[in-house]
Amino acid sequence: KAGANPMFVKKGIEEATKIAVAKIREMSKEITPDDLQAVATISANNDSDLGVLIADAMKEAGLDGVITVEESKTFDTTKEGVDGMEISRGYLSPYFITNQNLTCELDNCAVLITDQTISNVKMIVPILEKTAQAGMPILFIAANVEGSALITLIQNKMNGRIKCCAIKAPYFGDNQRETLEDLAAVTGGKFLSKDLDMNLEHITLNELGKAKRVTITKDICTIIGGEGEEEVIQQRINYTKQQLEALDSDFETEKAQERLARLTDGVIILNIGAATETEMKEKKARVEDALHATRAAVEEGIVPGGGVTYLYASTAIDTLQSKSKQSKDIESGYRIVQEALKAPLFQICKNAGLTPEIILECILKGKSTSYGYNVISDEYGDLFELGVTDPTKVAVHALQNAASVAGMLLTLDVVVVDAPIDDTNQNVGGPPMPMSGMPPGMM
Template sequence: MFRMLSRIILNRCICARNYAKDVRFGREARSLLLRGVNIMANAVATTLGPRGRNVLIEQLLISPRITKDGATVANNVQLKDRRWNLGAQLLRQATNDTNNEVGNGTTLATILARGMACQGIQATRAGQVNVQLLREGILEGSRVVCEALSEMSESVVNIGQVEAVAKMALNGNERQAELIGDTILELGEDGVILLKESHGSEDEVKIQEGVCLPTGYCSPFFAMSANGDTLELGNCLLLLTLAKIDEVSQILPALEMAKVRQQPLLIIAPHFASEVLRVLVHNLLQGRVQVCAVKAPGFGEEQREQMRDLAVAMGANLLEDATWLAKLTEEDLGEVVSAIVDAKKTHILEPINAKEEDMEGRIEHIRELIEEAVTDQELNQLNTRLGRLQGHLATIYVGGSSELEVTERKDRFKNALLAVRGAIRDGVVPGGGCAYLRCIPALQKLPSAQVPEHQMGREIVRDALRLPCYTIALNAGADPDEVVRRVLAGSGTFGFDAANGDFCDLAARGIVDPTNVLQAAVGVAAGIASLLATTEVLITEQPVKRKIPKNQVTRDLAKLVGM
């Protein structure tokens, strides 16, 4: 019986290598995953702290990219060995989840996840351990840390603290931090800030008041009665419609109302026929009605939503089609103090009849869409719409001496803005990994767990909390063990300033981290690490050797893409 059982087990181990897919079990599976985790974490950890190093990333057919953004580094790590790559992918999920949740803290999540995963896998080697109970202990420890961070958190009460958070995210660049602080001071904490690439080498901010549309007048003849190429309409009526204006009769009621009220008329529609534009220009030049035609921004459903936003912001009714135009009343028209139109854009200022409750409802609707947005393009479009509704919008134009530098600086600005938003909402804690070290006593004060695996899980989280401070000190060239020892021996906001290489009151120097970033990082790390530690079977595709034709041109192309 014993011989038969031994033979079955031996056959299982031999057949594992002969499957259509590669199947690994137990300790071997976890060891292979851990190899990928370590490679990923080592690559990402180099970027942590003010003295963190840059990572240079090859990009086929275009210039290489240099960055200190942990999420960017993680998304570019691809390992040849499929088993190792699975471990790297799981760790990448930690960075992406943290980035999606709070927009920052990706490097912290990676370092914490690697530390917890290594200790969790080591614990499973020690003996008979219930891995599910171990996972519960790790998750319990992370919840205790999040609660301790909340108790430690302090509210952001002045613009100096905002600039301090931005400065940390921008690796100590004071000028860029002041740029963000001044912009938030001008717009308020709910203001919309967009990032775009500048054509010059310097960073600059442009703030737009009112509603600015990216479309101008449909014919340059509308500006003939003005000085220069800009037409200004004061105390202006506004007609918004989604109907294509193919005949003058469609807008004749609006023209008559404008003439009776002796006010200029701005018409925004998706399309104007050539004959309609000729009649409108003729009316303008003859002095009958001061009028201007502007094409509606966007296309399709996006155009419809933008026009609805504009109607709410201007206190007008959006006329969906020609039948609505035929039933036009004075209540359908919006009214604004001023509209300035040139060849490329339309600037509308100070609506007179906008309804506050409608505005708040529309703004809340767009904010819900922003939370559900997936792509950067979708997020940018929604933020632009939100800025138009709120009546003020800031654009930071990021400069640099090369495309490579602009891209890297833009990543930093994006992280800094997200960090500032989180800090304003949830408060800040001491930076430099100090806050995590101050959470260790909260874990130690917990009553002893009745289940050994739960206690083991808490200890895994406790030990991992030392790693951020250790890594920051290591990247700064200091003795990491000595730094961690001295910070633990201190209290409150006493910690290590890696930029200057000395110990100080971190809060007094403005070295702080957003509370929600640290909470998200430890929560996501605990989830991913506990899954890695409880993995028993690893299944991957068998490696397939690519067949490359003997044609020399094809060989060269294959070599170019790394085949």
């Protein structure tokens, strides 16, 4: 309301959000293998075929398994397992990004693996020239890439001279060296160790690793289809198993187990096919969203879907209001959150051509907080049993993020937004005329 103190309203929103989040977590339950497909299906916009595909991939790969989504070269959507490895390191600069997904993708890529710090451009010019002549993108995995070397890579990438990327090698000390040895085995390259005084200026293409595809985000690097020999990879697996038997430190044992998992588990690829490119991109985006949601469900469990969880979270705020003796402006913040939490259920009902108030009344007569209405099958019941669920992590983060943005907007003096387009008042004969007293270009 006008005249309310924005700081008190913000405080009310924050307090109500905490109560609502606590209620959501109270309603959460761990996901079962049977729930997996239901979550994936709903997250994929109720596409049961995609739900089965994602659930099967999750079961095959496991919680920490690597699953990537790619565009298929055919009309069919398929799942395949390939050799691959994922490491927890992202690109050193966002200038390496190659697409709208904010990732860097390099196909048929050379991989330079070293524990040296690359700071001087002279260290990499020879190999850049060789890969450019061969028409190969290149990924640098090093202790660090900085100074003129990093600037040169960025400039070459931005100018389109060569596709490239650079990431920091994971871990430190012996763990870093062992991981880089693993990467060299998987990609069929040579680990260019600083201990052996290997000069990067003199390396050849044959000493570089190779991979069919490398995808790098701001946090993760995934190497798919490395060209390492099976015998060499198996030697690294056997070596790591022997290490595990001899290690005493819990920390070192954990790192060795992680390395062994990366060497043996591989990567699951979901190839998304469709009749047109537009349909393929839309379908691929749905699969990516559903995959993230399903992972979130595995991590933190699931809650009833269909807006019911938020509805019961809104009723939990009633206790906060009845006990409050604080400012009316704080209570305004409580009411704002309550109304916002009811909105998803109301919108679902409106989209289905139903009267929200009638559905709301029927739901609240249920005997449990998982009782709700399934719009698709037109029935009331336990939403867990009906397969209408949401990932707890998504439900919590969506509410927390919305509350954070609302609180920030309340305490700002000015917000810059895009000007609304008035379709009913367009000048068809030319550009819109400036307002009186306002020069052109200042509208």
